[in-house]
Amino acid sequence: MFIYNAWYVAAFAADIAPGKTLGRKYLNKPVVLFRTETGEVAALEDRCSHRAMPLSAGHVEGEIIRCCYHGVEFDKRGACTRIPNQTRIPPAANVRYYPVVEKDHLIWIWMGEPALADPSIIVDNPEHDDPKWTWRPYNFPVKANWQLIIDNIMDLTHVPYIHARTIGGNPEQHYGADTKVEFDGRKVTLLRKMPNSIPPKSYVDAGGFKGRVDRWQEVRFNPGIGMTCRVNAGGCDAGTGAYEGKRDHGFMLANNHFITPETETTSHYLWTICTTAPKESGVPDVLFDQFFDTITEDEETLQAQQARIDDEPERAFVGIASDGAVNQARRVLSALFEAEHEGAIAAE
Numbered sequence: 001m002f003i004y005n006a007w008y009v010a011a012f013a014a015d016i017a018p019g020k021t022l023g024r025k026y027l028n029k030p031v032v033l034f035r036t037e038t039g040e041v042a043a044l045e046d047r048c049s050h051r052a053m054p055l056s057a058g059h060v061e062g063e064i065i066r067c068c069y070h071g072v073e074f075d076k077r078g079a080c081t082r083i084p085n086q087t088r089i090p091p092a093a094n095v096r097y098y099p100v101v102e103k104d105h106l107i108w109i110w111m112g113e114p115a116l117a118d119p120s121i122i123v124d125n126p127e128h129d130d131p132k133w134t135w136r137p138y139n140f141p142v143k144a145n146w147q148l149i150i151d152n153i154m155d156l157t158h159v160p161y162i163h164a165r166t167i168g169g170n171p172e173q174h175y176g177a178d179t180k181v182e183f184d185g186r187k188v189t190l191l192r193k194m195p196n197s198i199p200p201k202s203y204v205d206a207g208g209f210k211g212r213v214d215r216w217q218e219v220r221f222n223p224g225i226g227m228t229c230r231v232n233a234g235g236c237d238a239g240t241g242a243y244e245g246k247r248d249h250g251f252m253l254a255n256n257h258f259i260t261p262e263t264e265t266t267s268h269y270l271w272t273i274c275t276t277a278p279k280e281s282g283v284p285d286v287l288f289d290q291f292f293d294t295i296t297e298d299e300e301t302l303q304a305q306q307a308r309i310d311d312e313p314e315r316a317f318v319g320i321a322s323d324g325a326v327n328q329a330r331r332v333l334s335a336l337f338e339a340e341h342e343g344a345i346a347a348e
Helices: 144-155 156-162 171-175 201-207 283-312 321-347
Strands: 007-012 021-026 031-037 041-045 059-061 064-066 074-076 081-082 101-105 105-111 133-143 176-182 188-197 213-221 228-237 251-261 265-275
Touching: 007 021, 007 031, 007 133, 007 251, 007 265, 031 105, 031 156, 031 201, 041 101, 133 283, 144 156, 144 213, 144 228, 144 265, 144 283, 156 283, 176 321, 188 321, 201 213, 201 251, 201 283, 213 321, 265 283
Parallel strands: none
Antiparallel strands: 007 105, 021 031, 031 041, 059 064, 064 074, 074 081, 101 105, 133 265, 176 188, 188 213, 213 228, 228 251, 251 265
């Protein structure tokens, strides 16, 4: 199941150097990304219309990309602009283009109907340009279905078990958290409070806590504007007002998870971790390394799940009490898929 009419993160802006190509597959479709001489990023189907050579093997010159096989050229909208040794260019020589937007150091791509692509709805990631925050990008190719990644983020009760060495904490405190799931018709929000908790290793290292803390975890997922899960988390010394909004004196994290399907069983899992810990303290580097380990643990977990699912693809999951946000997110995704599918049928 793929949802085409949505914004996905295709790459980090730094991944696409001027004059270079980047070939990837999104939603089972091969795509070439390239940056023109004027700095604009373009996305086309990664297939020359002449003999199906991947355009990602070609060359960028000025504002065009040239196929390396016979020199056929295309502009950033997919129009064939030159075929060597002939003047007539048949309309069928054009290739499909995909709308892209560069924002907050991210390259967003719209894989659906171009006319429906609205850049104004793309979620903001202000920490990427805010001097109060330090951040680091990561890209994990994960051999698992994209919905499993969203499930994993929307149910944080796995944290004390899978991530016991880093961000975990006491399992009883996680399962006993004050948990609320909200849905406003579009966005799923998971809110968790863990008052008077023993801080996990990563919090002690980053926040310098000496005693118990009031922890919070807030997950927001709005697939209508992009396949992004935003996790705000942190902690303050217990009883110092964290749940009344007084958090500036504590330790804060913003984790942005960008989930882009590659195929039905593989995904591009891009994410950024952002922290208010002072860069000069060295704490961000320690924290980022720990979170790299954390996502590596998630990767291993997701790939193990996918392997068992592949063994028995028709076998259903059994729900438990902590699945509330996961179930709501799945319902939203199913509704988007059905609406898109019904719209496509009606247009035929």
